[in-house]
Amino acid sequence: DAKTTQPNSMESNEEEPVHLPCNHSTISGTDYIHWYRQLPSQGPEYVIHGLTSNVNNRMASLAIAEDRKSSTLILHRATLRDAAVYYCILRKWGATNKLIFGTGTLLAVQP
């Protein structure tokens, strides 16, 4: 499985944008880029995913580099409830394909 590299931790101020980077230089053509986040003492929750084009949803935006070797999760206005561990994961299409979690980025949001 292709691996991802993320910073261990980042800090942001409330109501400011946050850009969470992820490197995946060995990504293959069939790998989708998924982002999940995990709040303390909870199971992870889906944030966003994409293949080649940038994606937007109500939670965040995903910017994917043209060569697909990196991506950035963008939270447009961080809130205290966005403090969590954010995981960038590569996954092939298919319901049986498993999600392998890396170490993720611990995002702290300061009031």
Add this chain to the structure above:
Amino acid sequence: GAVVSQHPSRVICKSGTSVKIECRSLDFQATTMFWYRQFPKQSLMLMATSNEGSKATYEQGVEKDKFLINHASLTLSTLTVTSAHPEDSSFYICSARDQGGTSEAFFGQGTRLTVV
């Protein structure tokens, strides 16, 4: 949206006993579910893939006789930690994906197991 429910959310058991954790997909069918374990301040580690009507597939290093998985229906998978020891104390999380839905995976709220 789709929901995955785990039960119990917390359990304390004595060493040597067995504990069963249930994972249910509440409004969709899941032929495949996944079980993870997470130790404090660590990431999720995939333990096994649970397949409806067939044997589970375990990740390398996970003892299948210790962590029994049963996926008897399209909405229920169970993980039984047999002969539990204190080192089995952990946060156990299940996941499932709606076969007919989008690509996102849904996770249970997790089960905190403490073995004393």
